[in-house]
Amino acid sequence: MQKTSAKALAIRNLDKSYSLGGGRRLPVVTDFNLDLAPGEFVTLLGPSGCGKTTVLRTLAGLEDFETGEILLDQRSIARLPAHHRRIGLVFQNYALFPHMTVFENVAYSLRLRRVAQETVRSEVATALAAVGLEDYGPRLPGQLSGGQQQRVAVARALVMHPDLLLFDEPLSNLDAKLRVQVRSELRRLQRRLGTTALFVTHDQDEAMSLSDRIAVMKSGRIEQIGPPEEIYARPATLFVAQFVGRVNALPATITSAANGQAQIETLGMAARVPLPAPDLPKEVLALVRPEAVTLQQPGQGLAGKVEEVEYLGDQTEYRVRVGDTLVTATRSALGEPWKIREGDAVGIGFKQDTIHLLARSAEAA
Known part of the structure; x- marks a missing residue:
């Protein structure tokens, strides 16, 4: 799989809340702003409930929002349906179909778009090779390790040549040693492909090792954004200092x-x-x-x-x-x-x- 033409992402004044009934609403993301340069790997880091996964799901088109704008390569995608956004999403629980082979799991989105069979074979083979699983196509997910299943999920996201890769705590179900191995593989793959990526985690070690920049979130807002060394050595608030180390x-x-x-x-x-x-x-x-x-x-x-x-x-x-x-x-x-x-x-x-x-x-x- 060759290096992509990386796209910039811009999120402007995003607001998202959930209804509590009786006309009351719970703010989850408030006046959220974030820019990713083409090919950049940025991590949203924060405690559970801070809004980071909501931001990710909003970008993917899985959540609606009240106000704001989302621009990918300077083009608004805010009102596009999810399947028209050219965004790859890797879930925490892999979300693989257990009754389908690895090949068919990766091919699923291509088949929905009625891509020619010859192209499907070529694209799936390329995506599996990119994650080091070129010989695993005939296997079922249950015959793979957790790390291998996660790589299948990544291949499924890559096969559509996305403009943006989103990762929703994709390593949290792996044991500690495998988590370190897979995160290194993810970072090498993203650098090689050059795809712009947004990664969500509450694990500071993951954020430090993977990111070009880290955005530390609290209560639906970004407390501080910067390179890992800056976040660690020069935290802007006590919350950032205590959360990151x-x-x-x-x-x-x-x-x-x-x-x-x-x-x-x-x-x-x-x-x-x-x-x-x-x-x-x-x-x-x-x-x-x-x-x-x-x-x-x-x-x-x-x-x-x-x-x-x-x-x-x-x-x-x-x-x-x-x-x-x-x-x-x-x-x-x-x-x-x-x-x-x-x-x-x-x-x-x-x-x-x-x-x-x-x-x-x-x-x-």
Whole structure:
């Protein structure tokens, strides 16, 4: 399957709500705006109920909406029926017909359009080859692994040469190891084909590994959109910081600021950190990722006492009491310089250039 001519997507001021009866409505997506460049892979990331799947189903033509516009390659598709939108949708549960062979599952949409048999054979073979299943056409879905079934679902979406690929949490039914393998295959395939793609998940690892950009959603709106590194290192809100990874949100005070740097005080310690915006108030939150917390010998840094130790395989997580504050730290479980146990006294330090400042808000209260 050759590289496609990628299309841009633009969603403008989209509003969607559900009727609760009695004239009442529940807003699900509110004034939603999003742009995807041709060939871009963007992920909608957020908790259950934030509206991300509703956005996807609206794009696919499976849900109606009240107001807004959807443009694909600068052409409105908002009122087109689903089968005229040239959009491929990969579902969470694969949605394969169990009584049909792999070949017939992939061929299904072509047969609905009365495509010639010779073309069907050629297009299905090409789509199955694209996902590495060229020899699996005669099998039934029940004879395949979960990962193979998911690849059949992808082939079924690809066979129509879609202008846009939509993925609705397609990896959530796979075990952890297979999920990592299949997501890598998906990303390689999308890059090779160049198809514009929108992926929905609540799994931050999937979003980080797959995406050119991530749009973090909350209550039907986008809280922040940007490259994975920006979302993780410079979250725009406390919600984003806490949803994308773990974070220590420490009350801090800016004592001085100049030349893009701020002097702050937090937990009784002074630190010099990057200043993300010149108009930050004095009272801020210092966001410190657990991997940016250093554990030191007692007498160094801030005095702390280890309350919990959790071994996670590749790393060990420590929760350390510093005064009235519980600080989470992680370090590699291999080659630890000394063994730290619950009840031990330790010193705490921070990698100061990684600290990100946010204004304190009602969200943080």
